[in-house]
Amino acid sequence: MKRMDLVIAGFGTVGQGFAEVLDMRGKSIALSTGVEPRIVGAFDSKSAIYDEEGLDPNLLLYNKASGKVGNEPLVDGVAFLESIDYDLLVEVSPTNIVTGGPGLHHMRSALGSGKHLITVNKGPLALAFSELSSIARENCVEMRYEGSVGGGMPIINLCRESLSGQEISSVMGILNGTCNFILSRMDSGLPFEQALKEAQELGYAESDPSYDIDGIDTACKVVILANSVFEIDCNIHDVDVSGITAITEEAVAMAAEQNYCIRLIGEVSKERLEVSPRLVLKGHPLSVGGTLNVAQVNTDLAGPISISGRGAGRLETASAILSDLLAIIRSSVNNK
Amino acid sequence: MDKIRVNADLYVKDVPGQLVAALEPISVMEGNIVGVVHHRDQIMNDRIGINVTFDLADSERLDRLLSVWKERDVHISRIGSVVETFPLDYLLIGDISPSWLETMLDRIRDSLGIESLDIRYSAVTNTGNRTALIKAKLTNKENLRKAEQLINEIVKERDILAVRGLGK
Numbered sequence: 001m002k003r004m005d006l007v008i009a010g011f012g013t014v015g016q017g018f019a020e021v022l023d024m025r026g027k028s029i030a031l032s033t034g035v036e037p038r039i040v041g042a043f044d045s046k047s048a049i050y051d052e053e054g055l056d057p058n059l060l061l062y063n064k065a066s067g068k069v070g071n072e073p074l075v076d077g078v079a080f081l082e083s084i085d086y087d088l089l090v091e092v093s094p095t096n097i098v099t100g101g102p103g104l105h106h107m108r109s110a111l112g113s114g115k116h117l118i119t120v121n122k123g124p125l126a127l128a129f130s131e132l133s134s135i136a137r138e139n140c141v142e143m144r145y146e147g148s149v150g151g152g153m154p155i156i157n158l159c160r161e162s163l164s165g166q167e168i169s170s171v172m173g174i175l176n177g178t179c180n181f182i183l184s185r186m187d188s189g190l191p192f193e194q195a196l197k198e199a200q201e202l203g204y205a206e207s208d209p210s211y212d213i214d215g216i217d218t219a220c221k222v223v224i225l226a227n228s229v230f231e232i233d234c235n236i237h238d239v240d241v242s243g244i245t246a247i248t249e250e251a252v253a254m255a256a257e258q259n260y261c262i263r264l265i266g267e268v269s270k271e272r273l274e275v276s277p278r279l280v281l282k283g284h285p286l287s288v289g290g291t292l293n294v295a296q297v298n299t300d301l302a303g304p305i306s307i308s309g310r311g312a313g314r315l316e317t318a319s320a321i322l323s324d325l326l327a328i329i330r331s332s333v334n335n336k
Numbered sequence: 337m338d339k340i341r342v343n344a345d346l347y348v349k350d351v352p353g354q355l356v357a358a359l360e361p362i363s364v365m366e367g368n369i370v371g372v373v374h375h376r377d378q379i380m381n382d383r384i385g386i387n388v389t390f391d392l393a394d395s396e397r398l399d400r401l402l403s404v405w406k407e408r409d410v411h412i413s414r415i416g417s418v419v420e421t422f423p424l425d426y427l428l429i430g431d432i433s434p435s436w437l438e439t440m441l442d443r444i445r446d447s448l449g450i451e452s453l454d455i456r457y458s459a460v461t462n463t464g465n466r467t468a469l470i471k472a473k474l475t476n477k478e479n480l481r482k483a484e485q486l487i488n489e490i491v492k493e494r495d496i497l498a499v500r501g502l503g504k
Contacts, residue, residue, distance in 0.1 A: 246497040250458040279501040
């Protein structure tokens with residue numbers, strides 16, 4: 001049986017979730033495609049592990065629970081990747097929206113040496129989407145990133161594959177569960193500060209929540225959608241961004257009197273790249289509450305199409321990586 | 337120009353070609369026929385009733401259409417039209433005074449035209465801020481875009497947060 005050898009860069013929540021999912025679904029993928037996906041390497045910020053014969057996902061999870069994913073100290077992720085043999089990099093290291101962080105270097109290294117890439121790491125994509133796509137094209141490999149927008153909600157594949165042949169005029173959506181939770185709680189009369197505190201206590205918001213509440217996370221997703229669905233060569237600096245910190249309980253109450261709620265909406269079209277709080281009529285597909293993500297794709301033939309799902313979470317995001325993996329395996333089988 | 341939707345009850349002679357004679361001018365005026373219903377039970381002076389709903393680009397075309405129908409001996413028993421409007425919904429949060437807001441809306445009214453307008457204010461909070469809700473209707477999509485652009489420019493100057501509707 002043919003094999004697809006994987007390396008996981010970053011073994012935090014998402015990396016561990018993917019290892020778990022691959023353990024659950026690896027055999028059925030092998031049976032249905034004739035290609036066995038195996039993890040041959042993994043690394044986190046401190047350690048690395050590699051075995052050309054394949055690694056047991058449960059061993060990696062056990063190692064990580066004990067502190068480190070591997071037994072070798074990691075000095076440089078790129079040097080590690082260059083020293084081993086593999087087919088596909090799953091890049092799920094922590095995101096860095098200022099420089100792209102190590103993730104950007106891992107991606108350049110993998111694509112530049114002819115390896116496929118699956119990532120949910122938004123920072124590098126929001127800063128250097130066009131460059132990474134070019135490297136992938138030049139090296140005839142695939143770069144997929146379904147989980148980077150909407151977690152388990154398959155918005156990118158919906159637009160690029162299921163809706164192919166249609167003209168998409170815009171995509172609008174709630175792409176950040178933290179903001180949506182805060183605004184939903186404000187619908188119940190909570191002031192912003194209290195709703196934020198509650199989100200932090202429940203683990204939906206970081207101790208420094210600015211990445212979410214200032215709209216940066218949603219802006220990254222707008223950039224990824226703009227590049228991948230609309231082929232707009234743009235980065236994070238091209239997005240007009242307003243967050244939700246100035247939303248008051250008076251504003252929420254006044255909106256509610258007119259049957260509106262306020263939601264942080266990312267909007268992508270040829271004319272507009274924007275993240276801003278918007279008035280959404282209650283009952284509109286974009287008026288969802290809680291931590292849900294939702295998107296509305298406006299098409300010329302099918303009209304508006306809405307999709308909703310959990311925007312984050314260990315297994316939800318891993319499911320998106322799994323769908324990307326299957327797409328790459330099927331494509332490699334069809335091309336041979 | 338303002339797009340209008342028209343609904344009309346017509347009576348045409350019950351002979352071949354008369355229905356086409358009534359509907360064809362709508363297409364000539366670049367109208368879009370939304371629906372046609374025959375009322376074969378409504379016969380008056382050897383004419384049958386039809387109800388037609390269509391969109392036209394402006395009222396001037398409707399006037400020309402009425403002339404053509406008259407020339408073609410199409411009887412109009414009832415006609416009604418509504419102008420299509422585009423909602424301009426904004427919630428403004430910040431240092432807002434009613435006089436400042438009225439001045440801004442006057443600029444829009446004078447240059448772009450507003451079909452209807454409703455403004456509500458919250459009380460001033462202890463931070464000195466207040467919220468204003470604007471619900472207006474414009475009759476032209478291009479003017480709506482210009483109005484949004486104008487509001488966005490003005491509120492940025494005063495550091496006011498503008499929360500706008502999703503639009504049509």
